[in-house]
Amino acid sequence: MKLSRKFLSEYVDLGTISDFDLAEAMTSVGNEYESITPISTATNLVIGYVKTCTMHPDSDHLHVCTVTVGSGEDLNIVCGAPNVSALKKVIVALVGAELPGGVVIKKGNIRGQESNGMLCSLGELGIEHKYLSEEDKMGIHILADDAPLGEDPLAYLNYDDTSIDFELTSNRGDLLSVIGMAYEVGAILNKPVKLPTIKIMSEEDDINNYLSLNVTTDTCPLYLLRMVKNVTIKESPNWLKARLLASGIRSINNVVDISNYIMLEYGQPLHFFDYASLGAKVNVRCAEDSEKLTTLDKQVRTLTKNDIVIANEQEVVALAGVMGGLNSEVEITTKDIVIESAIFNASNVRLTSKTVLRSEASNRFEKGLDPERTYLAINRACELLELYASGTVIKGELIHDKTIKENKVIEITKARINKVLGMTLTSSEILDVMKRLAFLVTVKEDTFLVEVPSRRMDISIPEDLIEEVGRIHGIENVHGTLPIGTGTAGSYERNYLKEKEVRSRLLSHGLSQVITYTLTSPLNVKKYTLDDFTPIELKDPMLDDRKYLRYSLIPSLLNVADYNMSRKTKDIAIHEISNIYYKTGDDIIEEKKLAALITGNVITNEWQHLSIKSDFYYTKGIVEDLLNYLGFNRRYSFESGTVPKEYHPYQSAIIKIDRDIIGYIGMVHPKISKTPIFVFELNLTKIMNISIRQIKDKEISKYPSISKDMAFSLDKEVVVADVIQTIRKAGGKLLSNINIFDVYEGENIEANKKSIAFNLTFMDPTRTLNDEEVMTIFNKIISSVVTTNNGVLRDK
Numbered sequence: 045m046k047l048s049r050k051f052l053s054e055y056v057d058l059g060t061i062s063d064f065d066l067a068e069a070m071t072s073v074g075n076e077y078e079s080i081t082p083i084s085t086a087t088n089l090v091i092g093y094v095k096t097c098t099m100h101p102d103s104d105h106l107h108v109c110t111v112t113v114g115s116g117e118d119l120n121i122v123c124g125a126p127n128v129s130a131l132k133k134v135i136v137a138l139v140g141a142e143l144p145g146g147v148v149i150k151k152g153n154i155r156g157q158e159s160n161g162m163l164c165s166l167g168e169l170g171i172e173h174k175y176l177s178e179e180d181k182m183g184i185h186i187l188a189d190d191a192p193l194g195e196d197p198l199a200y201l202n203y204d205d206t207s208i209d210f211e212l213t214s215n216r217g218d219l220l221s222v223i224g225m226a227y228e229v230g231a232i233l234n235k236p237v238k239l240p241t242i243k244i245m246s247e248e249d250d251i252n253n254y255l256s257l258n259v260t261t262d263t264c265p266l267y268l269l270r271m272v273k274n275v276t277i278k279e280s281p282n283w284l285k286a287r288l289l290a291s292g293i294r295s296i297n298n299v300v301d302i303s304n305y306i307m308l309e310y311g312q313p314l315h316f317f318d319y320a321s322l323g324a325k326v327n328v329r330c331a332e333d334s335e336k337l338t339t340l341d342k343q344v345r346t347l348t349k350n351d352i353v354i355a356n357e358q359e360v361v362a363l364a365g366v367m368g369g370l371n372s373e374v375e376i377t378t379k380d381i382v383i384e385s386a387i388f389n390a391s392n393v394r395l396t397s398k399t400v401l402r403s404e405a406s407n408r409f410e411k412g413l414d415p416e417r418t419y420l421a422i423n424r425a426c427e428l429l430e431l432y433a434s435g436t437v438i439k440g441e442l443i444h445d446k447t448i449k450e451n452k453v454i455e456i457t458k459a460r461i462n463k464v465l466g467m468t469l470t471s472s473e474i475l476d477v478m479k480r481l482a483f484l485v486t487v488k489e490d491t492f493l494v495e496v497p498s499r500r501m502d503i504s505i506p507e508d509l510i511e512e513v514g515r516i517h518g519i520e521n522v523h524g525t526l527p528i529g530t531g532t533a534g535s536y537e538r539n540y541l542k543e544k545e546v547r548s549r550l551l552s553h554g555l556s557q558v559i560t561y562t563l564t565s566p567l568n569v570k571k572y573t574l575d576d577f578t579p580i581e582l583k584d585p586m587l588d589d590r591k592y593l594r595y596s597l598i599p600s601l602l603n604v605a606d607y608n609m610s611r612k613t614k615d616i617a618i619h620e621i622s623n624i625y626y627k628t629g630d631d632i633i634e635e636k637k638l639a640a641l642i643t644g645n646v647i648t649n650e651w652q653h654l655s656i657k658s659d660f661y662y663t664k665g666i667v668e669d670l671l672n673y674l675g676f677n678r679r680y681s682f683e684s685g686t687v688p689k690e691y692h693p694y695q696s697a698i699i700k701i702d703r704d705i706i707g708y709i710g711m712v713h714p715k716i717s718k719t720p721i722f723v724f725e726l727n728l729t730k731i732m733n734i735s736i737r738q739i740k741d742k743e744i745s746k747y748p749s750i751s752k753d754m755a756f757s758l759d760k761e762v763v764v765a766d767v768i769q770t771i772r773k774a775g776g777k778l779l780s781n782i783n784i785f786d787v788y789e790g791e792n793i794e795a796n797k798k799s800i801a802f803n804l805t806f807m808d809p810t811r812t813l814n815d816e817e818v819m820t821i822f823n824k825i826i827s828s829v830v831t832t833n834n835g836v837l838r839d840k
Contacts, residue, residue, distance in 0.1 A: 045212055047225055048290035050205045051308070055226035057235050063206045069232050070210065073515040075219065077210045083203040083290055084169040088141035088149075090114070091191045091200060092163075097130040102155045109163065111136060114194025122159040127183035133191040134184055135164040144170035169203070175294050202286030215502040217411030221311025224499065231480040231516050240309075242423050245430060247439040254319070255382065257442040259328040263352050263389035264364065266415055267328055268422050269442040271319065272435035273380045275299060281432060293404070299374055299381065302428045304404075312385060312413055312421035313405035315354075315362060319380035321372040323356040326382075328364070328444070335360060339367045339400065351396045352388050365393035365409035366400050381429065385422035387413045387447065414499045415447040451495045456506045458490040464510045466522055477516045542674070542732055543621060546638060549673050553666050554647065555619040555640055560600035562622065563590035568599040572688050572708070572725060578627040593625040597639035598690075598723050602712070605641055605721060615644035617658075621728065635729040640666070643721040660695045660711060663722040667699065667709060675736035676701055682709065684763060690716060699726065706730050742809075749780065749807035750818045754826060756835035757797050760789075764800060767833050771802065774828035775821055778813065781805040799838060 049063060058066065067077040092111040100106035100122065107128050111119045113136055121136070128134070138161050141149040147168075152159050162168075163184045166176055173181065191200055198204045210219070218224040223239065230237045251271050259267055277297050280288075284305060285295040293304050303314045331347035337360045338344050345363070347353065352364035361372040365388045374381060390410050397406035422441065429435040458471055471490060478485045484495040496503045503509060514522075547557060569579045569592040580593040594600065597620050605616050619640040626633050642663050645655040656662065664682060671680045682697040687708050696710025709724035758767065768782055775782075786801035793799050804825070806818045829835040 045210045045220055045225075046290065046292040047208045047210060047222065048205055048287055049208065050202065051222050051287050051290065052225055052229065055223055055238050055240075056230045056233070058229070059233070059235075061233070063208065066229070067208050070208075070228065072518070072520070073228070073232060075210055075212060075216070075228065077208050079209045081207050081209070083205050083207065083286070084144065084171065084198055086137065086141065086143050086164075086169045086198070088138045089164070089169075089197050090136050090138060091187060091193055091195050091197045092119070092134050092136035093193055094128065094130050094132050094134055094163075097128055100155060100157060106154065106157075108157050111161070111163070112193070113138070119160045120158050121161045121163060122154040122157050123163045123184065125163065125165070125183035127179065127186065128163060133187035133189060133193070135169070135187065135197045137162040137164050137168075143168055169198075171203075171289070175289050177295075200282070202283045203289075205286060205290045207290045207292070214411070217408065217501060218311065218414070218499050220408050220411065221307075221417075222309050223417075224311055227482060227499070230482070231477075234480050237482065240424065242420070242427050244423065244427050244437050247437045249438050251438045251440040251442060254438065255324055255326060255442055257326050257328075257444060259444040261328060261330050261352060263330065263392050264328045264386060264444070265389075265446045266387040266418055267444040268385045268418060269326060270383045270385075270422050270426055270440075271380065271438040272383065272426055272429045272433075273319075273438060275379060275381055275429055275433040275435040277374075277376050277378060277433065284432070297376075298433050299378075299429070302425060302432065305428070306421050306424050307405060307408070310417045310421040310424065311408055312417045313365070313408055314421060314425055315368055315384040316374050317361065317368070317372045317382040317384065318374050318378045319382050320378070322361060322382055323358070325357050326442075327355045327357075328386075329353060329355060331360065337361075337363060338370045339363065340370055340373055341367070341401070342370060345400060350392055352392050354384070363396055363400060364388045366396050366403070366406050381435070383422055383425050383429075385418050385425075387415060387418055412501045414501070415445070415449075416498050451498055452504060454494050454496060454503070454506055454509055456492050456494065456509055458492070460506065461510050461513055464507070465514045466525070467514075467517070469513070469517065473517065474513060477513050480516055481512060543636070543728065546670065546674070546728065547619075547621060549670050550619045550638075550640065550666070553617075553669070555617045555642070555666070558601070558604050558618045558620050559622070560597070560604060560620060561590065562593060562625075564592050564594040564599060565589035566591055569595060572596040572598040572690050572723075574686065574688055575626075577633075580625050580627055580632065595624050595626050596725060597622055597624070597637055598641070598725055601639055601641040601723065602717070602721070605643060609643075609719065615646070615655075617642045617646065635727060636732075637725060638728050639723065639725040641721060641723045642666075643719060658720070658722055660709075660722060663724060664697070664709060667724055667726075671701070674731065676731075676734070680706075682765060689713070699724070701731065701734055704730070704734075745807055745809040747808060747810075747812045749805050750813055750815065752804045752806070752818065752822050753785075753801065754804070754822075755786070755799055755801040755838040756829055756833075757793060757799050757838055758833060758835050760796050760798050762798075762833055762835075767800065767829060767835070770828050770832045771804070771825050774825040775804065775806075778806050778808055778818070778821060779804060779825075780807040 063080050067080055071077060090113045092113045094109050094111055095118065096110040097107050100108050106122055106124050109121050109123055109128060111121050113119060137143060137149045139149055139151050149162050165183060166180045166185045167173060212219050219228060226237045254271055255269055257269055277299050280295055280298045280301040284301050288295050288301055288304055291308050295301050299316060303316055307313045330349050331351040331353045333349050335347045336344060337347060353360045354362040354364055359371065361369045388409055390412055393406055393409040426437045430437055458474060461474060462469055474492065475485060478494060486493040494509055573596050577595060579595060582591055585591040601618060601620060604618060608616055621636065621638050623634050624637050642658045644658060646658050646662060647655050680699065680701045682699060685698050687696045687698060687710060690713055691708060691710035692713050696708065698705055699707040699709055707724060707726035712721040712723060771782055772779065783803040784800060785803050788799040806813055826837055
């Protein structure tokens with residue numbers, strides 16, 4: 045909703061509050077704004093009069109103009125607009141003027157002719173192209189003859205205004221009008237709202253002599269018709285065009301503009317029919333299936349029984365609440381106008397607008413309208429058509445009204461208000477809020493009977509009133525108090541913090557977070573797991589491939605990878621943490637899992653453009669780092685064994701903590717993806733429920749370490765993890781680190797053998813080790829590997 049400050053100020057006294065403070069005050073009560081935009085930021089402008097206009101002697105399109113600006117001197121200005129001519133009022137940017145876009149007007153010489161300013165178009169003042177007339181698009185703006193010479197043209201055009209664009213919540217349909225905004229601002233500033241006084245000067249004849257009304261559908265609870273004869277369709281006055289411009293609506297002509305103006309003013313959309321095309325009998329009904337209507341945009345629409353239509357005796361003439369028909373359009377030759385002001389069923393309007401057009405009008409119908417304003421709006425239209433279109437108003441109106449006239453009355457106590465808000469408001473403070481909101485209140489001791497006006501359709505229960513009290517009194521007035529009682533952190537809080545740590549750790553490894561669908565297909569629901577479970581099927585799925593709640597996250601990550609690889613993105617590192625669901629017997633179980641996917645190259649140094657190719661060991665290293673970080677150092681293992689069939693049988697492992705399986709890691713089977721893709725999936729619910737000892741920090745040793753290398757020839761069936769365990773056990777406390785730096789299977793080694801090279805680091809945090817004692821441990825390690833793992837020490 046774009047709100048014009050000048051428009052708003054007609055209904056509530058804004059005083060000296062700035063545009064920014066006004067917008068911030070509205071935000072403080074729940075009405076956020078997106079922007080504050082002046083209609084024009086141009087400076088140093090005056091209204092000038094072109095005394096003479098001659099062709100430039102050295103140009104076939106430039107004109108040399110003598111312009112007076114009321115200061116007693118004439119200015120010589122060179123202008124290239126095709127519509128400039130003598131004896132016209134124009135907008136003059138004087139020397140030193142600043143125009144939108146950073147243009148500064150300077151004194152200059154154009155092809156030998158001195159130029160002391162600029163004659164401006166509206167576009168050069170910052171008015172968007174879509175709001176300009178065809179004449180304004182082609183040249184400068186010509187002002188009316190009554191424009192005051194030497195005065196500010198922005199004030200004369202009513203362009204000295206600001207538009208504040210509010211992002212309103214869906215329940216506040218009352219704020220889709222300037223009067224509704226006035227009530228809100230009035231409550232904030234504690235100022236009364238000044239409603240327009242409607243005065244129709246002359247009424248004659250009787251509408252029943254021209255029209256009859258027949259409503260045959262329950263989807264139209266309120267329908268009003270009035271008639272205005274002998275209108276003159278012409279250009280709108282400046283103030284009306286400016287109000288529409290500040291509200292984001294283009295001016296068309298006085299009749300159309302009045303309709304749009306009243307929609308902005310009261311929030312009630314109107315529709316104007318050409319009486320000559322409409323005919324004498326108006327029927328409001330639901331359309332018949334396959335009935336046709338050519339709408340104002342010249343599109344032929346095929347209607348359904350859900351569409352509400354306005355029809356005469358022969359044909360449909362309008363889609364209710366959405367768009368009029370081309371066959372009853374108000375044209376430049378129209379003389380007699382029939383005005384429609386109505387309320388239609390919001391759901392029907394919504395369905396129709398989805399297939400035809402969502403507009404400012406349909407948006408208001410969809411959110412619901414105030415019946416009281418429906419009456420006010422149609423009478424306001426008669427008044428303005430009489431004033432600005434020279435129309436003659438026909439007496440009376442045709443009425444179909446099935447709306448409820450009684451306002452809602454809600455009972456609420458002071459104690460209830462204070463308990464919900466956490467405040468200690470007095471009865472007088474609560475009454476003050478109700479007064480500022482213009483609600484009628486009856487007080488019985490500390491109980492309030494509040495009569496809610498029909499314009500506030502969002503208020504229906506006591507909690508709605510409590511919200512109003514909190515908003516207007518000010519949430520900033522809620523004073524903090526310490527909680528009473530004792531409490532302990534629940535498992536949810538602990539697990540949530542641990543989940544954040546896991547996500548942060550994965551991000552530090554370059555694994556971007558993704559969020560994918562919770563639903564999956566029947567083909568994927570039992571992939572990447574060996575667990576025995578019953579999947580949960582939706583009763584009414586929208587799509588067959590979104591039929592089950594997923595058990596594994598990996599199929600979703602593979603979809604993300606496939607999407608990116610098909611668009612030439614080959615290096616992918618992603619992760620997701622999400623809930624999974626399944627049934628065990630009659631119990632529905634919800635657990636949290638972590639899955640990650642890596643393929644392509646992994647960037648290790650962006651500055652030097654260094655990268656390595658992702659593989660099983662790189663992926664395994666990420667899991668090791670994560671489990672170490674969570675406090676499971678030396679409690680986890682990667683073991684060979686039976687893994688889900690979707691993993692590569694020779695590049696995969698079972699991940700265990702304390703011998704309990706918590707996930708799987710490996711390369712995706714080549715039958716599924718020819719591109720090497722490495723994945724792992726961990727059950728975070730299991731991991732978070734495993735108790736860990738308090739993690740202790742260890743000071744970095746001040747003493748040097750000693751590094752030794754060894755390589756063993758081992759049977760291919762030997763698991764390297766078993767060798768590492770042998771080395772760690774034999775190395776004792778002085779062995780601080782084990783690193784595998786080479787795996788070789790080639791010509792220089794026996795068949796069915798593999799060579800594994802280890803780098804061992806020895807260190808004592810209390811002293812410097814000597815080579816002799818390190819060699820003693822080193823030889824012990826060699827002996828243990830030879831004995832336990834049938835290894836043969838390689839000498840080269």
